[in-house]
Amino acid sequence: MRAIQLTAPGTLELVDVPTPKPGPGEILLATAAVGACHSDLHILDAPAGVFPTPMTIGHEIAGRVAQLGPGVTGWAEGDTAAVYGIIGCGRCRACLRGLENQCRTVPVGGVGISRDGGLADHVVVPADRLLPLGGLDPVQAAPLTDAGLTPYHAISLSRDALRPGTHAVVIGVGGLGHMAVQILAVTTAVTIIAVDTSDAALRLAKRMGAHHTVQAGPAAVDQIRELTGPAPDGADVVLDFVCVDATLDTARQVVSTGGHLTMVGLGGGTLRIAATVEGPPPVPMETTAVIPFWGTRAELTEVIALGRQGLLRAEVQTFPLTEAVQAYQQLRDGKIHGRAVLVP
Structure with a gap:
């Protein structure tokens, strides 16, 4: 499959990689839309060793369930979903209270940050990171997972x-x-x-x-x-x-x-x-x-509800996956108004 990977500090490349297999408790998602975030530029600009390489970037993800891993229930192939990108430790006091954005063990971890993200034809994510779209257009849903969630959380504070x-x-x-x-x-x-x-x-x-x-x-x-x-x-x-x-x-x-x-x-x-x-x-x-950070899964459900009701809508500019590098350059140059969304 195709993927946009950070292959070295400062270097993004369109590469061919094997389609991943979902493990226990995981789901293979066919990517439908991925938002391009300024945080991705910080990942790109970080010195060696801060983020793993090679790594597929992209943490604002919406797609369709393509394959269920062993033990996964509650989802069926073809279901549409948004990805809650944060992956905390699940054990610390903050995570146990549902505040995974305040994880005391994994300060910044998640899909497209510490493991392969969504700028590819497929991405594997833990099943508990998925939230149903309920008919919401994936191109609109993808930016809601960060560009919508982060300000919603900030305002909630x-x-x-x-x-x-x-x-x-x-x-x-x-x-x-x-x-x-x-x-x-x-x-x-x-x-x-x-x-x-x-x-x-x-x-x-x-x-x-x-x-x-x-x-x-x-x-x-x-x-x-x-x-x-x-x-x-x-x-x-x-x-x-x-x-x-x-x-x-x-x-x-x-x-x-x-x-x-x-x-x-x-x-x-x-x-x-x-x-x-x-x-x-x-x-x-x-x-x-x-200084807020991202948001909670509970807040993302509320953001998606606003999107489904037509009350929250991202201003988007869409790009094919093959133009991802150009899209990020436009983002760096301040030429994107609203949100850039890559559509594999």
């Missing part, structure tokens, strides 16, 4: 603060950010302010339900403050899907006292938090700062 009459700021309207705007629009009654450098991204945010859009730059803080009010008021929730120094600086200046500042992006920026009596603190008092 601040659910108590997202009350009618409050403000939520979404910084970065890309693959995850445009989903966050929709999730806020359909599950809360807050005023949504979207921030991005791209006019096209801001237009997308408007289509997805943002009430206001702000061009990122020197004037952004003042424009957001005009909408949310001066300090100590401000945005009750700020979701930064970029997390470079510039966006984090904007986030800390617009979050309210007692607000929530959620750092979702992997841009490598630094947020300084300090308690001081010499001038205002860099982050307002009583502010909660959190």
Whole structure:
């Protein structure tokens, strides 16, 4: 079968490999759609030894059951399913509570991360990683498993603060950010302010339900403050899907006292938090700062339910598997609006 593999640090190749066989408790899935995520670029750019090679990448997966491994029940060949990509240890306190995204033994492990992923004609996954699609288009379902789940989880962490009459700021309207705007629009009654450098991204945010859009730059803080009010008021929730120094600086200046500042992006920026009596603190008092990771299986079932009801829909650009390397280059160059989806 065909597969897009990380064959060495910085190198993706389309290769031919044997079709894998499902072992006990596993299912062979015929891949129908795989989302291309910025996290895949971090895997590609990582130094030798951080991720296994050769490894088939791709962790946003939807497909059809092709073969059941020994002992698998509850599934039949032809069933459509989405893959919950995290694989925790299953034994630690977090995993036993259903919080596999907080696994204490395997910090970052899963399909397309520590074992072969979905950018291939077939992929083997543990049966308990699959969730039924219920008629949802696999091209729509695949991005929901991360680009939908991650912002849903991030928003869930601040659910108590997202009350009618409050403000939520979404910084970065890309693959995850445009989903966050929709999730806020359909599950809360807050005023949504979207921030991005791209006019096209801001237009997308408007289509997805943002009430206001702000061009990122020197004037952004003042424009957001005009909408949310001066300090100590401000945005009750700020979701930064970029997390470079510039966006984090904007986030800390617009979050309210007692607000929530959620750092979702992997841009490598630094947020300084300090308690001081010499001038205002860099982050307002009583502010909660959190770095969420992916989400839980229970949350993914809710995300898929929103998708089935037509309330959550990814803006997708589709590519054949043979153009995967080009798709990732477009993602790196900022030319993808919404989510790139590979369709084997």
